[in-house]
Amino acid sequence: MSSRRSGAIRALSHVVLSGFSILCILPLLLILSISLSKEMDLLTDGYALIPKTPTLEAYAMVFRHPDQLLSSYGVTITVTVAGTFFSLLITSMLAYVLSRRDYPLARKTSFFVFFPMLFSGGLVPWYILVARTLGMRDTLFALIVPYLVIPWFVLLMKGFLSSMPASILEAARIDGASEYRIFFRLVLPLNKPGIATVALFCALLYWNDYWLSLLFIQTTRTVSLQFLLFRIMSNIDFLTSALAIQAGVRTQVDLPQQSARMAMCILAAGPMMFVFPFFQKYFVKGLIVGAVKG
């Protein structure tokens, strides 16, 4: 293997790839460093990659009044778990039916499912439907329901299901098993890689979403993590109110706004940053099935 590689190209590849890899990680370290810095240092010297006087002040302050953070965690986890579960169920049932070549309506149903990818009525009627007609504003439903069926996920799942050996299903049918039984007892258990991949895409979509919140959420009760971060970003006072700071500590130095903002970012985004890379291989698999074969 190694003989076919010329040294110069390989060395150049290592330089470029490690350079870019560092660029991918460095910005996160900057956020981390700001969150660990003393507020006074940030005000006088600005942001730096290494904190001058490392301190946990910002985290201490966030944890003194963690109510909003915890409630946002609750919202995001609920939305992600429920959304991923129902989305997976509906998506895989639909994708399975589309993958059945002996089903005479498969082509028509396929067109029905994928046409919305090409043409839509625009944002306005959809917004009116969800917010007014279905009355989902300010409820968790608004954060879950609109993403339940994503045609691209159906396509991805169909790619996985199509590669399943037809002979197994044939055998089950000859034994007289119903379609439901075949789907839940055979297809789902045999399609674990496909389910894992689509589940990850789903979970990532729900976890990172703030678009639905931006459209449909006005209260402070159903604020997801991303939306909390978004609000803190657009209005730093929201941080102050989210942390329920009393009147006595309102000067900037007493209240480490700069560092606390970045600490919130780390606390909100951190867990996923550590969790998702472990599932990387499923993403890679999904990309291959979705892009090359799909």
Next chain:
Amino acid sequence: MAAGREAQAVKTIRTIWKHRELVVLSLPGVLFLLVFSYIPLYGIVLPFKNFRYDLGFWKSPWVGFRNFAFLFGSDNAWRITRNTVLLNLAFILVMTGVALAFALMLFEVRRRSVRAYQTAMFLPYFLSWVVVSYIFLALLDMDRGLANRILEALGAEPRLWYNDPGPWPLLLLLANTWKGAGYSAIIYYAGLMNIDREYYEAAEIDGATRFQQIRKISIPLLSPLITILFLLAIGRILYGNFDLFYNLTRNSTLLYPATDVIDTFVYRALRVTGDIGMSSAAGIYQSVVGFFIVLAANLVVRRIHPENSLF
């Protein structure tokens, strides 16, 4: 004729009944799309009405082309179309080039290194755009941001980044590439892994250098994949990534000349200024023109690689 149609209907019903279990399995998804994707198609006529929430869709008065006249009469339509198309075009071209280069480089190093690089390069993909906007703030904050601190250290004037549209096309291009390059590179890398090893071995025996092998084997054999992904992206050129344009710029009004795209315009008209007419007119403009672009892109794909066309 009528009898023939009746027979057809009976046949369809028989088919459905025979496969009722499969119909039931597909029903939740189909009903969902019916409600959330097909009912909103009435939006095509929405811009021809002066929509009022209190009157509802049916009772709102017709206004003909007035909303479109307003949209295209202002310079908004030109600005958002230009920004959307040019920025997306730059995104697509640069992303294709960078991802392809990274994929070819990953192909040159050992498997173990690939995994390490992949993990690092994939990291930005997992971050939400909100988190990326925090990174941008840490870099571009007027008083404390790293960019201005570096400029100061070099003796240059610090810049008011969020007030000056000038550098933003480039900044957005960098952000988009940074976040997605790892993801796209993996797709091309997977394509490279699918190439038969024998080609390289034969080239090796003929004394071809690595560079020649890349030029004469890797790139030509990847070109179907490159073309398809490129054309699919072109098909969606009127659709901007809302999160990118809205969040990274912190929705700064001063940056609109360079960063306002159709999606941000539609959102603002709907939720901020409450101008349903303008919002739906821009939305339908995007939908209809976008539909023809995607049809054209698909036509080209079908010409080159029939098996990869969408329909």
